Amino acid sequence: MCIERYTKKTTTDLKEVQTLAYKKVAKKYSGKIKEVTIGTGDKAITLGGRNVLPLHAFDGEVGQSPKVGLEIVDEVPSDWIDAFANLYGDVQKDAATWAKYVEETYAPDFICLRFEGADPNGSNRSVEECVETAKKVSESVSLPLVIAGSKNVEKDSEIFKAIAEALEGKNILLLSAQEENYKTVGAAGALAYKQKVAAESSVDINLAKQLNILMTQLGVQKEDVVMHVGCAAAGYGYEYVSSTMDRITLAALGQNDETLQMPIITPISFETWSVKESIATEEDEPNWGSIEERGIHMEVSTAAASIASGSDAVIVRHPKSLEAIKYYLNSIIG
Amino acid sequence: MALSGIQIFKLTPRTNCKECGFPTCMAFSMKVAAGAITIDKCPHISDEATQQLAEATAPPMKTIVIGKDAAERKIGGETVLFRHEKTLVSKTLFAVQFSDTMTDEVIESKMANIIKVDYDRIQEQMSVESIVVKYDGNKDKYLVLIEKLKSLGKIFILACTDVNIAKEAIALVKDTKPILVGANKDNIDDMIALAKENNVVLGLNGDTVEDIYALVETAEKAGHKELILNPGTTEMAKTFENTIEIRRTAIVGGDRTFGYPSIVFANELSNGNQFVETALASTYILKYGSIVVLDDINYPKALALFGLRQNIFTDPQKPMRVEPKVYEFNKPKEDSPVLITVDFALTYFVVSGEIERSKAPAWLLIPDAGGLSVLTSWAAGKFGGTVIKNMIKECGIEEKLTKKRLVLPGKVAVLKGDLEEELPGWEIIVGPEEAMQLPKFLNELV
Numbered sequence: 001m002c003i004e005r006y007t008k009k010t011t012t013d014l015k016e017v018q019t020l021a022y023k024k025v026a027k028k029y030s031g032k033i034k035e036v037t038i039g040t041g042d043k044a045i046t047l048g049g050r051n052v053l054p055l056h057a058f059d060g061e062v063g064q065s066p067k068v069g070l071e072i073v074d075e076v077p078s079d080w081i082d083a084f085a086n087l088y089g090d091v092q093k094d095a096a097t098w099a100k101y102v103e104e105t106y107a108p109d110f111i112c113l114r115f116e117g118a119d120p121n122g123s124n125r126s127v128e129e130c131v132e133t134a135k136k137v138s139e140s141v142s143l144p145l146v147i148a149g150s151k152n153v154e155k156d157s158e159i160f161k162a163i164a165e166a167l168e169g170k171n172i173l174l175l176s177a178q179e180e181n182y183k184t185v186g187a188a189g190a191l192a193y194k195q196k197v198a199a200e201s202s203v204d205i206n207l208a209k210q211l212n213i214l215m216t217q218l219g220v221q222k223e224d225v226v227m228h229v230g231c232a233a234a235g236y237g238y239e240y241v242s243s244t245m246d247r248i249t250l251a252a253l254g255q256n257d258e259t260l261q262m263p264i265i266t267p268i269s270f271e272t273w274s275v276k277e278s279i280a281t282e283e284d285e286p287n288w289g290s291i292e293e294r295g296i297h298m299e300v301s302t303a304a305a306s307i308a309s310g311s312d313a314v315i316v317r318h319p320k321s322l323e324a325i326k327y328y329l330n331s332i333i334g
Numbered sequence: 335m336a337l338s339g340i341q342i343f344k345l346t347p348r349t350n351c352k353e354c355g356f357p358t359c360m361a362f363s364m365k366v367a368a369g370a371i372t373i374d375k376c377p378h379i380s381d382e383a384t385q386q387l388a389e390a391t392a393p394p395m396k397t398i399v400i401g402k403d404a405a406e407r408k409i410g411g412e413t414v415l416f417r418h419e420k421t422l423v424s425k426t427l428f429a430v431q432f433s434d435t436m437t438d439e440v441i442e443s444k445m446a447n448i449i450k451v452d453y454d455r456i457q458e459q460m461s462v463e464s465i466v467v468k469y470d471g472n473k474d475k476y477l478v479l480i481e482k483l484k485s486l487g488k489i490f491i492l493a494c495t496d497v498n499i500a501k502e503a504i505a506l507v508k509d510t511k512p513i514l515v516g517a518n519k520d521n522i523d524d525m526i527a528l529a530k531e532n533n534v535v536l537g538l539n540g541d542t543v544e545d546i547y548a549l550v551e552t553a554e555k556a557g558h559k560e561l562i563l564n565p566g567t568t569e570m571a572k573t574f575e576n577t578i579e580i581r582r583t584a585i586v587g588g589d590r591t592f593g594y595p596s597i598v599f600a601n602e603l604s605n606g607n608q609f610v611e612t613a614l615a616s617t618y619i620l621k622y623g624s625i626v627v628l629d630d631i632n633y634p635k636a637l638a639l640f641g642l643r644q645n646i647f648t649d650p651q652k653p654m655r656v657e658p659k660v661y662e663f664n665k666p667k668e669d670s671p672v673l674i675t676v677d678f679a680l681t682y683f684v685v686s687g688e689i690e691r692s693k694a695p696a697w698l699l700i701p702d703a704g705g706l707s708v709l710t711s712w713a714a715g716k717f718g719g720t721v722i723k724n725m726i727k728e729c730g731i732e733e734k735l736t737k738k739r740l741v742l743p744g745k746v747a748v749l750k751g752d753l754e755e756e757l758p759g760w761e762i763i764v765g766p767e768e769a770m771q772l773p774k775f776l777n778e779l780v
Contacts, residue, residue: 022547024579025587055617058575079691121774151770234616235455235641236687237680239648242620243418250416274691277637287450293634297612301638304613308620324609331570331610332617 027052027059029253033312034261035064036226038110038173038196039144045109047226047312048263053249054310057333065333067109067313068303068325069146071269072098074125074133075117080317081279083292087319096136103141108322110144112175112267112315113137118159119150127162134163138170146198146315148175148267157181161188168193175267176200176228179207182215190220198265203230203240205247205260212259226313227262233272234301241266245309263312272298273317292318300324337390339367345383346376353377394584395593397424398560400464400535401489402510407463409562409624410595415585418650424595425647426619428639429464429491429627431601432483434476441479444630448486451636456656456679460640462631464489466515466599473499480506491515491597491625495539497524508532515539515564515597522549526556535560537597541572543579550591561594562624567602570614574621581622595624602627612638619643654679655705660729661698663689669737670695671779673765674722676703676711684769692773697734701725708743719752726757741765741779 033048049063056062076092077084085092091101099111117123118130138145147163149156160174161184176198177185189197199215201207208229215225229248232238245264251257272278278295280288288294299321303314307329316322343363354376356362365371366387373379373387397411407427414420430444452461465488469476480490480503490512494500500516515537517525522538529536536553538561540546546563553561565576577596584593598618604611612635615626619642628635648654655677663686675685677700689696701724704716711717726732726740738760742749744767753762766775 022544022583022591023587023589024543025583025589027582027586055574056578057571058578232683233641234638235645236683237645237654238642239417239645239650240680242646243416243650246416247418275687276690277641279690288633288637290634294637296609297634297638300609300612301616301642304616305620305642308617320609324607324613327605327607327610328570328613328617332574333571 027056029060029256031253031256031258031261032061033063033252033263034222036196036223036263038146038171040169040171041142043142043144044171045144045313047265048261051253053253054308055333062333064312065329066307066311068322068329069110069112069313069315070102070106070108070319070322071112071114071148071267071315071317072102073117074113074115074130075123077116079279080273081291081295083295084317094136095133096140099137099143100140103143106319106322108143110146110313111137111141112146112148114148114270115150115156115159117150118155119152120155121152122150127158130159131162131166135166138167138172144172145170146173146175146265148270153178153180157184160185164189164193164195167195171195173198173226173265175265177211177215179211179214182211183218186215186218186220190215190224191218194224196224196226198226198228199262200228201230203232203244205229205244205251208244208248209257209259212262216259222258222262225262227260227264228266229264231266231268231271231302231306233275233277233298234305235277236271236275238302238305242305242309245306245311249310264310265313265315266303266306266311267315268299268303268306269315269317269321272302296320296324304328337367337387339364342366342373342387345373345379345387347378349378351378392590393593394588394590395581395595396559396561396590398535398562398595400511400513405463405487405489406511407489410593412581412585412622415582417646421649421651422647424624426623426643427463427489427625428615428631429466429489429597429625430462430631431466431468431493431599431627431629432479433468433470434472434479435470441482445483445486447631448488451631451633455640455644456654458644460636460644462488462628462636464491464513464625466491466493466627467503469494469496469499469503473502477502477506489513491537491627493537495521497521497528500525501528504528504532504534508534511535513537513562513597515562517549517553519545519549522552523556526553526558529560530556530558533560535562537562537564539564539567541566541568543576543583546576546580547591550594554591563592563594563596565596565598567599570603573598573603574617577618577622596622597625597627598623599627601629604629608635611635615639616642619646653705656682656700658700658702658725660731661686661700663698664693664695666695666697668735670697671739671741671763671776672697672699672726672731672735673741674699674701674725675743676706676708676717677701678703678705678707678711681707681769685772688769688772689776692776694773694776694779696776697731699725699729699731708745712746712749717746719749719756722749722753723756726760739763739779743767 032051035049052059117125173196174189199211252260346359513535538549566573600614703711747764
């Protein structure tokens, strides 16, 4: 950081001192967020690349504009509000059709395919079935794919490993490897099949750093890792997310800490669509107005806050959230 | 920036008169340096010394008080750029904008919305604190509108660049400590005179930081230091840049010329798209908007923005706590299970979210557990058998139940034996270790 300030003149001409123009406090950082590319061909996207604080295009290299992806699920989602069924209709019944529809209709930067159906406490779809779905989705779209699991660490390791193999060459991002399964996911995803892996930690700079180091020790290249440093909906302990990201950004840029220079992806929709504000029915909360609008505001607010704190990619569920965040990004950093 | 004891000592009379209550001027100076007492406790201190000290110890950013009585709020006074460095002190205030070109219907509807969106969230009253009244050319209607909006009892922000109109408008609300967002490089002298005369906070409009800087200098030179800065209303990128530059110059650069709060018109920047407005408002909650102006308020917007604001403006050194009491989920009945966890807000949010998601009726008891996480509270002796027993006996939950089942957090399974002795008639069940497993657990339990 260098502070350019005018030196006060010893002259007695007070007027001259007083009318000295404003001097910018420039901030230059020695570190830079690494670039990580997901997908292949024309539609491939690159995350990161900035050496300035988020959205601070005026300070230096702002790198890649943050990317926004839409979430779809491998089976008809059981806990999404009705608005989505109205929006998507039968398209939701087949993930490949759904993905194609999303690509053609809403043109997000990437698609996040979430394997909720793999959950052993849910539909418990087999690894083979999940692979089949992933392959079909991949064939039907040209957008980069982010593959998310069912939040069951063991099952997720299995499906990530199998999908990484089946989609070799597609350069997908596996969301995510955690402390418990990073060896399987890291080794299969990044080492064996050259995919990208998101290292997930829970809202703590030290945990994020530790997992990145573990992944590196496993032999995974830093260029193949992005971070998922945790998320919370606005109003639900979001300050921890924001401050964790601030600290990571300052360490990565200011202290040039290479173990924290991976770009950050934040699955906003995984959190915001399950809080009371987004799911309480209009009958239960008659004052609160449209359930769909509530959900979009929660998602947009959390997504914008995350981007301002350091997310290089966010995942949203509602196409209107995608539209608003894209407009916001285009206007604020171009 | 702070002065040392020795530096303060040099400002004192050095007579050791003891009138301040301390044996020597040196002892007194050390106390002042430590912030234990203020310099004015010395009856012989010179005005010059007082002022020197005030300047040396003043925060880089001024705190401005706006509004009167119940509507009174403070903005500014920040000392850091990031909340983890210390804490952010003055929460972002929200405003809804009115104008003389709006139909009565629109005006009535916005007024009704401001009254309607007023609720409690974790011991904080959530509502819009202020209203912007913009002059768009119809003077008579403008003045009538101001009169009409008085009934809301909110902080007035008059957006008017016509000095003559502003004069009449200010006369209507000058006793309420309003803000006049009206000065630009063409009218600055007249606006300063008007603001000084009526003792109101003056808002400065400029398109570039250089313009705004020059306006602040002019105002300060004229002796008016109650200011708020408007970093732009036309371009999203430029406005963001200006907002950051202004705050950074004050906090990092130590240049107090920019040590004033900001007002950001998210409504005008968002091109009529309410979701874009929410994205911008959220950004300015984090990045230095002291007042954020919205087109209108409604619950969908408020729930997100006020929740985010509540989070960001918590002190990182003090964990956010929820009120100890019995919380009800999904209309619990006399045979619904009773869950218990700690009053640390983050724990409460996660647990309550998962109970909501399960759709299973349940009671949730929150005792006073010191605002710590489950294991920490337990280790500190604030979440043990006695605390839980007392909570159950005192909250009256037993009278509402025919089937007494208590679900403990899995992490304190060790309390099961104690509680079975302490609470005869209760079935003590060990719940899951992670909140995420609650929906499955509850649905299998019911």
